[in-house]
Amino acid sequence: MSISLALAYYGDDFTGSTDALEFLSRAGLKTALFIEPPTPERLATYSNLDAIGVAGLTRSMAPDVMEQTLRTAFVELRQLGTRHVHYKVCSTFDSSPIVGSIGKAIDVGQEIFQKSFIPLLVAAPSLGRYCVFGNLFARMGIGSAGTIYRLDRHPSMSKHPVTPADESDLRLHLAKQTTKKAGLLDILQVVKSQESIQNAVTSLLQDNAEIILFDALYEEHLLPIGELMDSYGHPQNPLFLVGSSGVEMALGKYWAKKGDLQPVTSWPNPGKASPLLVLAGSCSPVTSGQIVWAKANGFSEIVLDAQQIHDHATLGAGLSDYVQKAIDQIRQERSVIVHTAGSSAQQGITLSSEKLGTALGLIAKEVVRQTSVKRVVVAGGDTSSYAARAMGIEAVEMIAPLVPGAPLCKATAPGSSLDGVEVNVKGGQVGAEDYFGVLLEGRVF
Template identity: 70%
Template sequence: MDKPLLLAFYGDDFTGSTDALEFLSRAGAKTALFIEPPTADQLGRYQGLDAIGVAGLTRSMPPETMETTLKIAFAELRKLGTRHVHYKVCSTFDSSPAIGSIGRAIDVGHALFQRQFVPLLVAAPSLGRYCAFGNLFARLGTGSYGTVYRLDRHPSMSKHPVTPAEESDIRLHLARQTDKATGLIDLTQLTTSQQFIADSTTKLIENGAQVILFDAMEDTQLRSIGELIDSYGNPDTPFFSVGSSGVDMALGSHWAQTGALTPVTSWPDPGSANPLLVLSGSCSPVTAGQIAWARANGFAEVILDAQTIHDSIIPDAAVAGYVQQAIAHVGQGANVIVHTAGGAVRQHRTLSSEKLGTALGQIAREIVRQTRVKRVVVAGGDTSSYAARAMGIEAVEIITALVPGAPLCRATAPGSPLDGLEVNFKGGQVGAPDYFGILRAGRVS
């Protein structure tokens, strides 16, 4: 590397990781997102980096597998000499004691990095995620779209097929996953001086808090949180934090204020992409609405039988017919959406995210190989990590920010048909009804 890194993050899925990639890039940090912790040789091919990320799979893992994976990954990131290591989680805190345990990630990071406490920041106001007195609220969709709900009453998250939100108080939710005591810096404390916030944090540590949760309702509050977190940053002993892309927004805002980074104020226009290929394993009602919009606006659709793919012993045989259907549509000049009929997936909680995501990635890879598709969109947080791996992606770097939380990127994929292509990965809750139209046009209408 030609300069020290400010931050390295490990994302618990792919769409969440591109979210962090975007907000670090917005802050002015040149960032590359890798599929696996990069080797020195790989890093040498990406010049001028301020930050790196790793798009992991831990959101869909049981705690024991998470622990094994994260011990290796965190150790590799610690070697990079970065001021901060961030475990990036979804802003809706998707997790449970059995799957994607954020508590287990905190335990691993706390033990490895040996710092006084672990800051926890879940709120991301620009994405419609808010934390008030320890309780998490989320907009249905992201940004300015949709109604805000307390998480345990959220129409989508309360019915998530793998990790349904049953408790909005993050401290109570986390207590089921770790025995570490969690303190809170609440909204009333954030309105005071920076010294008061720092003193309140010290007092919580002295009273036994090993995790400290920060409220936030506005982006302006993130800067104070970022200043506090960065005061603990040290390249010799990186400071470990956990949270949504709110962590990256907070640190980025602070670094911009100090002059360490220069925020990006405009993005290039990537232009339209016809035909556009969309693949969705999401069961979110937000994505369902976007699929309905695409269908009503001329997209051809190929509907996968998710149960058949799940039960298939030979995945390639299960997807071959769908590939040919999609190729036929592309040959006629149509934009195509390949999806798993999310409602049906929601009814079968035992369906494998790995099998579905891998199948979507195989379909994308083969369609791109045989057609002139140059831009690919993947929807669905749980399946996206597996889809990216099946596509053969090594890393992605941002091209432009079209919709908050889901940047358009350029893929580096040695030996794959997707090498150099434009790719977009979005979580199930992200975007307005015309999201796929925006990605087709390459601009916000």
């Protein structure tokens, strides 16, 4: 690229942030994903970056806390001289008026960036996420052959413990979170000429639309959307975008078409890393099925007591027994899965993402310190951000794609046992039944 940074994004959780990292890396942009917005001095220690991301925590925050966090982050990202600043959300649009409000992020972003409109692209066809006439549809499990459901009828998302999906029309969903008017460039308009698309956007703006939602059903629909979005970007006046990693896919496709990028189509095979350490904070039925598969295929299981985690969130006060059990199994060359097995629900305990994620991260940090583990997997979008912080991770960079939407990465973690270790984080909906087996074997798809 002819500019220092093509794009900077702020992810509302860690798993979604690695998803965007993957598609930027695939597009040919050297990208690093940070846990906190990097200072210019720290950024300078990472050579030849084309894009950066920040893995935030806002998906689990109340709106007032989100506003404080995002105001600072957006200002810092704007000052990097990038063409685009993307607020990256989950492709199932996890949010509500009281938790992880995407509407609040839009309000803060518009106040800081002051653009004529905010593009909203949630569809990501390669991940099984489709938007048609403003309604979002999602496949059951990313990287699988699961059934596709309208979001409010999705067996997992409609029953999400924090942000259950009760509306598939994203305009109506957003109307509960922001007063800004949302227009729609529907699927019949997306397939027309670029001139027609621009005219449709102009018409929506004349109708006072402040947000424009883009439909997309097939991969080829992303290219014209990327071209339109890029036309509004500028290093001194970056475009503020909201959406899934479909944003990175769309822009990457357009930059490749222009000849600015050479997409990466071949990746080195990272190979097997045994034993594997898995930490699961997800209560998704997809992840539950993966745990069942792993147990049937030689993985050892360590079940955390939710009450104990609720009462104690430091290594010296309740986690040491779990650490020792994991170490014992790993020294016997057995891969290990550490999880709660739904015990919080069974015991009637409200176990916060922060407490569970922190506990999982502390367990991982100590187990890696005392063993030969070289690859760690964290499952759970709401818990992974806290787990990464507890592990002392500063940034990750992609090594190879093993499952769509969940790349294998190398961690930079100064002063931590995780420094240089391979890490993989996945959302609850990601992966086929044998997900943990794929990560153990290190097979590039």
